[in-house]
Amino acid sequence: MEWTVRAAVAADADRIAEINVDAWRHAYRGLIAESTLAAIDTGARAVRWAETVRDLAEPAALFVAVGTDSRIGAYSGVTRARDEGDRRPGLRTGELTALYADPAGWGRGAGSAAHRAALDHLVAHGFEHAVLWVLAGNERARRFYEARGWRPDEVVKDAGIGDRPAPKIRYSRSLRKSE
Secondary structure (H helix, E strand, O other), X not given: OOEEEEEOOHHHXXXXXXXXXXXXXXXXXXXXXXXXXXXXXXXXHHHHHHHHHHHOOOOOXXXXXXXXXXXXEEEEEEEEOOOHHHOOOOXXXXXXXXXXXXXXXXXXXXXXXXXXXXXXXXXXXXXXXXXXXXXXXXXXXXXXXXXXXXXXXXXXXXXXXXXXXXXXXXXXXXXXXOO
């Protein structure tokens, strides 16, 4: 399938929330308590996503990958690095804050298209380096990122999701063409 990536609009919030919840329930099974995953409220997430889209300010952006069937298959979000400790000294550092694809379509290119748009946006806004955080046990996501030039940089912190520890690892990569 071919994917077209565009900026998200508030009307996309329901589908973004569906993808978010389905992806969490598939990717995080065994990493996060089942009771936590079962309790996720898709409607509440849709409201938050609509607010997020409405409140976006440059350089932050949210993208959706839309298939030839007109259905959103993935989304990605970026902004400047949110935490001071994630910023690379001397380099404008951006952050990939979200990248989720519909589990029913994993491996069909929607996530790659959304990822590419996110990094292109950061480069277009003058960022030279980028970071992201991924749950340590999420091997599928880690392989995805590593295949696209991201490397773990040994920084770990607890995401504190639900009632159990959820360690996440920081990945980073250069956005410069020469590196």
